[in-house]
Structures are given as structure tokens and as C-alpha cells.
């Protein structure tokens with residue numbers, strides 16, 4: 001039953017319950033009213049969904065649209081330099097994460113073959129090689145070093161380049177521009193310039209793939225005559241971004257979380273068979289991709305509330321994954337827990353296409369890092385680690401680490 005609780009104004013972001021737990025206000029709200037009205041900074045009244053069952057139900061219901069071109073998606077927090085939208089945003093060709101069926105189905109279907117568990121298994125050795133090579137480079141450095149810059153970012157970046165078939169010589173441009181999106185001290189103008197440069201780069205790349213396809217995902221897509229160059233570019237963009245910042249933040253924040261739980265870390269080092277379960281639990285516990293939006297295309301009942309047609313609905317996957325009705329002691333990291341069923345890869349038709357790839361990257365990354373750096377530790381006090389509370393994808397801006405010995 002709903003109890004009277006204050007309606008939040010804007011989305012609470014401050015991690016006042018520690019770096020890994022949801023903001024206290026979010027936890028209180030989930031306990032009192034898991035589907036709650038929320039007032040957005042522009043004055044619009046929308047909804048915030050925090051309960052596990054309600055989030056799952058919402059993500060499985062396509063009446064909650066992912067499109068941004070059929071109504072205004074109100075922003076739950078202000079982004080410096082970004083004006084609040086006053087009209088729907090145009091649809092970007094190929095960007096199927098922001099589409100509904102049948103457009104979403106048409107595009108996603110073309111990629112499912114490339115991301116099956118089987119295809120990803122075949123890539124596993126190669127991904128392990130990429131991670132190990134990056135660890136060789138790391139071992140050559142004199143600590144302390146920033147683990148984000150030297151390990152967590154390069155690994156997924158190299159993997160996705162490889163999958164997309166971006167030539168080796170282009171990788172630097174590719175990485176420099178994509179890194180601009182991730183840096184916080186980069187102006188909006190610079191970000192737009194980096195976007196333009198990447199778009200041009202990707203559009204030229206897919207044009208070349210269409211003319212002379214090779215052995216990679218973009219070439220396979222380019223063989224489909226019914227996909228335009230704009231669509232191919234949009235898909236390349238989506239794969240690059242969806243698969244890059246997310247995995248990088250999991251590797252960095254996951255390492256931080258493990259270093260803060262030394263007993264579990266030691267157990268994991270001693271028994272690497274625990275790794276798949278630990279990765280699943282880290283995904284749940286950290287829920288780095290927390291906030292997603294949907295647009296109600298009609299009046300919809302959810303968790304005893306009526307969500308009015310035209311409302312923006314914000315879901316918190318972090319809150320859902322820390323719901324005690326679904327996971328016991330949810331704010332505790334427990335690598336032995338059965339964490340499958342978490343919502344960190346989403347749910348329903350938009351459920352993460354790259355989840356098998358992400359799992360393989362995380363297993364290879366954590367496994368190699370723990371094995372080869374047996375004395376790895378933070379180089380600064382934990383309280384000084386800069387958290388990405390200001391970012392859409394949570395994580396750490398930097399993770400200064402040090403070590404006294406390395407191993408093969």
C-alpha cells in the first residue's frame with residue numbers, strides 16, 4: 001500500500017550511503033512507494049520506478065516506448081551546458097536502442113547472430129589475449145598508475161575496435177575521440193566536435209566495408225543491402241558506445257569494490273572458478289548503468305499506480321537490484337550469491353545485446369589483473385577515489401593503484 005512520502009524533485013544522485021549503495025532517498029522511496037511520482041527540473045511531473053518487480057514489469061512492456069521522437073522525454077537532472085528538451089528529438093538512423101518494434105526488431109535481428117553465446121565463446125581466447133597484452137603494458141609501468149587509463153578503458157576499446165573491424169592504424173583516432181565523451185572536463189563544443197569526427201570516421205568505415213567486406217561485424221552488416229549507410233553508421237556508433245564505457249566502468253569500479261572487500265578478493269584469487277559468479281554479483285551490486293527512460297504511450301497501471309499517457313518514466317536499475325524483496329542483504333557484496341536475475345543488462349526486448357561479450361571481457365580482465373598483480377592495492381585512501389556521481393554511467397574517474405610485485 002502506498003504511504004505518504006515526499007515526492008522527489010529531481011533525481012537524487014549523491015552517494016550518501018557509501019560508494020556502492022543507492023542514495024538513501026532512493027532506498028526510502030523504494031520501501032515506501034516503488035512506483036513514485038517525481039517532479040523533473042523542468043516542472044514536468046513524471047514517474048520514478050525503483051522496485052524490482054515494477055522495473056522488470058515495465059521493461060517487459062512495450063507500451064513503455066524507448067523512442068525519443070514521439071513525445072518529450074523530460075530529463076530527471078540538469079546537465080550543465082545541455083538545454084532541457086522542449087520538443088521530441090529526431091530519431092537517429094540505426095540507433096535501435098531508442099526504437100520500438102517493428103523498427104527495433106528489424107535492426108536488432110541483423111545483429112543477434114553476431115552476439116550469440118557460441119560466437120562469443122569463439123572469441124574468448126582472443127579477448128583473453130587482448131587483456132593479457134594490456135596487462136603486459138601495465139606491468140611495464142612504474143606504479144602508482146591510473147587503472148582506468150591504463151587498463152579498464154583500453155581493454156573494451158580494443159575489443160570493440162577489433163569486432164567492428166576498425167583497421168589497426170585507425171585505432172588511435174578512434175580511441176582519442178571516443179575518450180572525449182568519457183572525460184568530464186571536456187566542453188560541450190569539444191564533445192560535439194568529437195561526435196562529428198567519429199560519425200565521419202564511422203561513416204567512411206562502413207562505406208569501405210560495403211565496397212570490400214572483410215571478416216567482422218560491420219562487414220557482415222554491410223552485406224545487407226537493405227541497410228543504408230546512415231543506419232550502418234548509427235549501429236556502429238551504438239555498438240561502440242554501448243560496449244565501451246559500460247565495460248570500462250565495470251572493470252574499474254569492480255576492482256575498487258574487490259579491493260574494498262579483501263577477504264572475497266583473496267578467495268577469488270585462490271579459486272578462479274568463482275569468477276563467473278563474482279562477475280554476476282559485481283554487475284548486480286554495482287549496477288553501473290543505472291538510469292533508463294521510457295515514455296508512456298497510453299495510461300498504464302504499474303504497481304498499483306496509473307502512469308498517465310505522455311509521462312516520462314525513469315527507472316533505477318540500481319534500486320531494483322538492491323531490492324531486499326528480491327535479494328537478501330542487497331547492499332552487501334557476496335560473490336557466492338546467486339545474482340542471476342539481476343537487471344543490470346536490462347530486461348525485455350532491449351536487453352543488452354553485448355552481455356555475453358561483456359561477461360567474457362570482465363572475467364578475462366579481473367582474472368588476469370588479480371593473477372598478475374598479487375599485491376595490487378589502492379594508492380590513495382578509499383575515501384579520496386573520485387566517483388562518477390555526475391555521470392550517466394557510474395564508476396570512478398580515476399583509480400590510482402600500486403603494487404610491489406607482478407607475476408605471469
Ligand code: HEM
Nearest residue numbers: 096097242243246247250289344345346350352353354358
Ligand atoms: C542495451 C547494460 C555492455 C551493446 C543495454 C541495456 C543495458 C545495458 C541496461 C538496456 C537498455 C534499455 O533497455 O534501454 C550494459 C552493461 C554493460 C554492457 C552494464 C557492461 C558491463 C555492452 C557491450 C555491448 C553492448 C559490450 C556490445 C557491443 C548493447 C546494445 C544495446 C544494449 C547494442 C541495445 C539493445 C537494444 O536496444 O535492443 N546494455 N551493456 N552492451 N547494449 Fe549493453
